Every structure is written in structure tokens, then in C-alpha cells.
Amino acid sequence: MNENQLGDLSYQNMKFLNEESISQFLHCPICKKIFNNPKRLLLCGDTFCEKCLQASRSKKKGGNKCFVCGQSYSQEHIQDDLIPKKIIEDLRVQCTRTKDCQWVGILQEHKIHIQNNECIEQTGQEKQQKK
Ligand SMILES: [Zn+2]
Ligand SMILES: [Zn+2]
Ligand SMILES: [Zn+2]
Numbered sequence: 001m002n003e004n005q006l007g008d009l010s011y012q013n014m015k016f017l018n019e020e021s022i023s024q025f026l027h028c029p030i031c032k033k034i035f036n037n038p039k040r041l042l043l044c045g046d047t048f049c050e051k052c053l054q055a056s057r058s059k060k061k062g063g064n065k066c067f068v069c070g071q072s073y074s075q076e077h078i079q080d081d082l083i084p085k086k087i088i089e090d091l092r093v094q095c096t097r098t099k100d101c102q103w104v105g106i107l108q109e110h111k112i113h114i115q116n117n118e119c120i121e122q123t124g125q126e127k128q129q130k131k
Helices: 050-059 082-089 107-115
Strands: 014-016 038-041 047-049 078-080 092-095 104-106
Touching: 014 107, 038 050, 038 082, 047 050, 082 107, 092 107, 104 107
Parallel strands: none
Antiparallel strands: 014 092, 038 047, 038 078, 092 104
């Protein structure tokens, strides 16, 4: 597995199964979606997607405040939130990379599925062969 991709949960080519039944604690308070690379603020314990946290920071130049509770924080108070990250990697997803791919499994395995190019392609070959 490519180690550089471990820190990046990019939800591409897939959809979560039963997304409406996934715990609200795995949803970002800013974008309301499932955390993408969750980061936790150490002082208050609130968690956001990395991108959402970055976006909420850039709006306020005077000092960073938590979107949820207003607690001031600085860069050293931001930490990877590994527990939701691992739970999300264990959620069941369906591959949507090609129309015909019916692959279902956990998110972590979906990355491998994509890396190994296991998707079933439609008979009309579109992007299948690059070389
Ligand atoms: Zn978010
Ligand atoms: Zn907070
Ligand atoms: Zn697939």
C-alpha cells in the first residue's frame, strides 16, 4: 500500500452504504458529510474534516476559533483524530467507478480495489487502456 495515501481519505469512486444510518458523530459539523481526514482540536475535542477546518480558519484572521464552541486554538492544538478515521475506513461502501462494478466492501479495501484496477468495465472501452 502506498503510505502517502494513508493520511488522505478521498471519497472518490464510491458511495457509503446506508449513509443515513451512519452515526452523526462521524459527520463533520461544518459540511455535514462524513469526515474526510478528521482533525481534532485538543482543547475542546471537536472534530472537523481537515479541509473544513482549514476553510473555517482562513475566514478569521484575528485568531482561530472553533466552529462549534468558539474555543480559541492555534496550530499546535490540531491533531489527527484517528478513532473516527479508523471507523470510517471500516464502513461499508459500494464502488461507483464504473457503472458495472458492483463491488461492495469496507472503505479501506476499496482503496486496494481501485489500486488493483479490479473494476468491471463496460463493454464499450472508454478509459480502459491508456498505453
Ligand atoms: Zn467537513
Ligand atoms: Zn470546540
Ligand atoms: Zn470497482
